[in-house]
Amino acid sequence: MAPARDSTSKELVLVESDFLFGLGKSDKRHAQVIRSLEAHKSGKMQIQVLSTAVVEVRSVLYSKGLGTKEVEEFFALMSEILSEYGVETFVPTEPSDVIIAERMRAESPALTFFDSLYAATSKRLNLKLISSDGIYSRIGLAAIDLDMI
DSSP states (O other), X not given: OOOOOOTTSOEEEEEOHHHHHTTSTTSTTHHHHXXXXXXXXXXXXXXXXXXXXXHHHHHHHHHTXXXXXXXXXXXXXXXXXXXXXXXXXEEOOOHHHHHHHHHHHHHOTTSOHHHHHHHHHHHHHTOEEEESOTHHHHTTOOEEEGGGO
16 A cells, blocks of 8 residues: 655655665765755655665675675675665565566566566556666656656
């Protein structure tokens, strides 16, 4: 079910893994992520993190050969930065999201496993995704290009 909004509420947006990777100072999208976080902190938007993005980031970090200590440090830093900017909402994946994600992947094979879950949750909640991945716009979902922030 989509969160209730009134005409005076800030825009609710979802963020996925590229946003989380952008929390690192060495990431090429770090400046855009910080600008988004500043907009959140100032009340211009409300950022919500897709919980599946946390799982994807963990998977990617391990696949790149990082050990448990480095992964733990990354997530500690991620948590600290998100908390500093007041980002506290993590959106869970529901079984219905998995069903929709599978249908979306069947219709749009370019969607990756995780991208399809992000798209399905975005669709269920009727919220825009902030992402650098153009696939969401190509399949008709509302998205904000992280590279343009």
